[in-house]
Amino acid sequence: MNKRYLLTPGPTPVPEEVLLAMAKPIIHHRAADFIPLFEEVRKGLKWLYQTKEEVLIFASSGTGAMEAAVTNTLCKGDHALVVRGGKFGERWAEICKAYGVKTTNIDVTWGEAVDPNQIREALKRSPDIKAVFVQASETSTGASHPIKEISEITRNTDILLVVDAITALGVVDLPMDLWGLDVVVTGSQKALMLPPGLAFIALSEKAWKAAEKSDLPKFYFNVKKEKKNHLTNQTAYTPAVSLVIGLQKSLQMMQKEGLPAIFERHDKLARATRAGAQAIGLELYAPHSPSAAVTSVKSPAGLDAQEIVKRLKNHYHVTIAGGQGDAKGKIFRIAHLGYYDRFDIIVSLSALEMALNDLGFSVELGRAVAAAEAEFMTQPAMAKAAVA
Amino acid sequence: MNKRYLLTPGPTPVPEEVLLAMAKPIIHHRAADFIPLFEEVRKGLKWLYQTKEEVLIFASSGTGAMEAAVTNTLCKGDHALVVRGGKFGERWAEICKAYGVKTTNIDVTWGEAVDPNQIREALKRSPDIKAVFVQASETSTGASHPIKEISEITRNTDILLVVDAITALGVVDLPMDLWGLDVVVTGSQKALMLPPGLAFIALSEKAWKAAEKSDLPKFYFNVKKEKKNHLTNQTAYTPAVSLVIGLQKSLQMMQKEGLPAIFERHDKLARATRAGAQAIGLELYAPHSPSAAVTSVKSPAGLDAQEIVKRLKNHYHVTIAGGQGDAKGKIFRIAHLGYYDRFDIIVSLSALEMALNDLGFSVELGRAVAAAEAEFMTQPAMAKAAVA
Numbered sequence: 095m096n097k098r099y100l101l102t103p104g105p106t107p108v109p110e111e112v113l114l115a116m117a118k119p120i121i122h123h124r125a126a127d128f129i130p131l132f133e134e135v136r137k138g139l140k141w142l143y144q145t146k147e148e149v150l151i152f153a154s155s156g157t158g159a160m161e162a163a164v165t166n167t168l169c170k171g172d173h174a175l176v177v178r179g180g181k182f183g184e185r186w187a188e189i190c191k192a193y194g195v196k197t198t199n200i201d202v203t204w205g206e207a208v209d210p211n212q213i214r215e216a217l218k219r220s221p222d223i224k225a226v227f228v229q230a231s232e233t234s235t236g237a238s239h240p241i242k243e244i245s246e247i248t249r250n251t252d253i254l255l256v257v258d259a260i261t262a263l264g265v266v267d268l269p270m271d272l273w274g275l276d277v278v279v280t281g282s283q284k285a286l287m288l289p290p291g292l293a294f295i296a297l298s299e300k301a302w303k304a305a306e307k308s309d310l311p312k313f314y315f316n317v318k319k320e321k322k323n324h325l326t327n328q329t330a331y332t333p334a335v336s337l338v339i340g341l342q343k344s345l346q347m348m349q350k351e352g353l354p355a356i357f358e359r360h361d362k363l364a365r366a367t368r369a370g371a372q373a374i375g376l377e378l379y380a381p382h383s384p385s386a387a388v389t390s391v392k393s394p395a396g397l398d399a400q401e402i403v404k405r406l407k408n409h410y411h412v413t414i415a416g417g418q419g420d421a422k423g424k425i426f427r428i429a430h431l432g433y434y435d436r437f438d439i440i441v442s443l444s445a446l447e448m449a450l451n452d453l454g455f456s457v458e459l460g461r462a463v464a465a466a467e468a469e470f471m472t473q474p475a476m477a478k479a480a481v482a
Numbered sequence: 483m484n485k486r487y488l489l490t491p492g493p494t495p496v497p498e499e500v501l502l503a504m505a506k507p508i509i510h511h512r513a514a515d516f517i518p519l520f521e522e523v524r525k526g527l528k529w530l531y532q533t534k535e536e537v538l539i540f541a542s543s544g545t546g547a548m549e550a551a552v553t554n555t556l557c558k559g560d561h562a563l564v565v566r567g568g569k570f571g572e573r574w575a576e577i578c579k580a581y582g583v584k585t586t587n588i589d590v591t592w593g594e595a596v597d598p599n600q601i602r603e604a605l606k607r608s609p610d611i612k613a614v615f616v617q618a619s620e621t622s623t624g625a626s627h628p629i630k631e632i633s634e635i636t637r638n639t640d641i642l643l644v645v646d647a648i649t650a651l652g653v654v655d656l657p658m659d660l661w662g663l664d665v666v667v668t669g670s671q672k673a674l675m676l677p678p679g680l681a682f683i684a685l686s687e688k689a690w691k692a693a694e695k696s697d698l699p700k701f702y703f704n705v706k707k708e709k710k711n712h713l714t715n716q717t718a719y720t721p722a723v724s725l726v727i728g729l730q731k732s733l734q735m736m737q738k739e740g741l742p743a744i745f746e747r748h749d750k751l752a753r754a755t756r757a758g759a760q761a762i763g764l765e766l767y768a769p770h771s772p773s774a775a776v777t778s779v780k781s782p783a784g785l786d787a788q789e790i791v792k793r794l795k796n797h798y799h800v801t802i803a804g805g806q807g808d809a810k811g812k813i814f815r816i817a818h819l820g821y822y823d824r825f826d827i828i829v830s831l832s833a834l835e836m837a838l839n840d841l842g843f844s845v846e847l848g849r850a851v852a853a854a855e856a857e858f859m860t861q862p863a864m865a866k867a868a869v870a
Binding site: 098100102104105106107108113114116117118119120121122123124125126152153154155156157158161188189192193194281283289290291310311312313314315331332333334335336337407413415 | 486488490492493494495496501502504505506507508509510511512513514540541542543544545546549576577580581582669671677678679698699700701702703719720721722723724725795801803
């Protein structure tokens with residue numbers, strides 16, 4: 095009998111009560127049952143986004159909402175600035191290219207954060223830039239970009255700030271209205287503790303004005319049409335009903351915990367994970383601006399990171415993520431966004447200690463765990479879990 | 483205590499064993515667990531589609547796959563022929579318009595089927611037409627279009643036949659390869675007995691060639707990219723994992739029943755529903771070419787069909803669909819595609835008999851039910867249920 099532990103940056107574990115809510119018989123989305131459910135979910139999403147704007151739900155993966163962010167705010171031939179510091183930054187540029195949007199790319203070393211001055215200078219050099227595309231948390235490298243600082247550059251201008259918050263919303267404080275973020279997208283299988291299949295997008299007043307002018311082709315991912323439907327507690331096309339039912343439950347759990355406790359919990363889990371990895375001599379891949387959603391760790395010299403991932407999976411039933419793209423084989427990533435408490439981190443570090451020894455990289459047993467425990471004990475008020 | 487009965491043409495009821503399969507802890511789509519699951523599902527979909535081609539899975543509603551059918555096979559300025567015999571025919575034309583595809587529309591009276599000769603003549607008049615877009619079953623009217631006859635017009639030409647089979651696949655025989663259908667799309671919440679959230683599309687060799695040339699913009703709904711991923715048992719973007727797990731189970735159930743029994747069951751359910759409605763003096767909305775997925779019935783003179791829908795819902799806990807667009811208030815629709823057996827039809831007709839009397843439209847109690855029973859008894863070999 096081996097229990098399984100999932101510590102990947104999406105899908106993340108789904109709480110039992112959410113799974114059971116989704117296992118109830120299906121209801122019809124045009125029938126009266128759906129209206130109060132969707133109304134509650136819309137309110138909960140505004141709370142999560144810290145916005146007065148409508149948060150739109152699409153049946154798609156997060157990439158669908160990224161595409162919507164491009165095709166609904168820009169026009170053919172528009173010029174966009176893209177921060178490329180990992181696989182998901184690259185995706186912004188690819189989507190722009192697919193729709194004929196010209197991009198200037200700021201290439202950031204993987205694992206590092208963008209310097210806001212680079213953005214300021216690029217915008218000065220090209221006054222025709224209409225939008226800045228960036229990740230709040232670059233899932234592929236485990237680095238976070240300084241969204242607040244970037245928002246101070248764009249907020250009193252006509253330039254849109256478009257934020258991929260897929261592994262940041264519900265993890266770190268990202269107050270959309272307060273900071274003046276123009277487009278914020280996220281997905282269900284991250285901090286929202288749901289299976290994949292829902293994507294979310296919210297637009298500021300400035301972004302809605304841009305949406306009025308936008309002439310890029312779109313049909314399924316049409317925010318204007320979707321907003322009109324949402325205001326009557328409907329969706330333009332059949333919603334993923336069972337996932338929306340799960341969302342109602344997960345938002346209830348998150349509201350019970352409260353945003354400050356949620357942010358504190360993620361910060362603590364991330365600090366403990368970093369402390370644990372460093373205590374056994376491992377180097378962080380994103381040491382200067384680490385994401386609170388996922389900790390990326392360099393493999394010891396001479397050891398393929400994929401071997402660690404495989405050993406953890408096959409021998410300890412602990413699923414973590416390897417590196418992507420250029421980082422493949424060099425790093426492994428332990429996720430801690432969503433339905434995680436301190437003992438999930440203890441489990442992953444314990445498994446890591448054993449797996450490294452198995453693979454011939456000798457580390458003192460218990461040392462990573464001890465470092466994490468010490469981190470957890472520095473702030474006894476920490477929320478115990480999402481369900482606390 | 484009131485049990486609830488769902489008889490809408492999507493969502494359709496989800497079998498308990500599928501609901502429970504989806505309630506299991508989430509697995510990671512890049513991990514080894516997912517590979518055999520996805521491989522089995524790919525095989526099952528080919529069986530269902532009766533094709534050797536890859537059937538691609540998108541996380542979206544069915545409309546997403548309709549959009550993919552347009553944006554992946556055509557080029558800017560191409561000319562398409564669209565059969566518009568209801569809301570979903572109109573959707574084909576709207577998607578084409580959104581992407582700059584010129585359309586010639588054959589407007590068919592709602593409730594009627596297109597005459598294949600109209601298609602033949604339209605193609606003769608406009609030799610530049612690249613594709614014909616049609617519904618196998620027009621869900622909004624309950625009529626079916628003659629796909630086999632239309633395929634005989636297109637199959638030995640360069641013209642693509644694009645079929646919305648969202649409420650037809652797994653309901654009636656629609657052998658993609660045998661008939662030479664070029665693009666076939668469907669959705670999860672129909673005959674596949676799943677919650678909404680997955681869309682499917684398969685392309686013929688001819689359609690794949692068109693996909694090579696297609697220059698319409700696309701990113702999320704990119705069939706070439708998706709096929710490449712499917713061949714390694716992956717998806718380009720995070721799949722809706724829990725729904726794919728449900729799909730494995732529902733395909734297993736369908737394979738156990740077998741395609742001939744599935745088609746016979748739907749035919750029988752549709753015949754019984756029509757017989758029941760007619761036995762109490764109601765007129766069918768699509769009498770000449772009725773869909774086997776959904777039966778649309780005209781409301782008696784002087785009675786708003788929405789009143790029938792409401793009475794059934796609020797007093798009998800039986801959810802059926804009203805009319806859409808121009809047919810709103812004039813018709814109601816009883817669905818019987820997916821997880822239905824004969825007694826679901828008996829329940830809906832029984833509730834209809836009582837509701838009509840409640841609303842002052844006097845019908846003999848038991849008469850619709852008796853007509854349905856007689857229909858069921860004409861062929862004792864009928865499969866009892868999807869799970870039989």
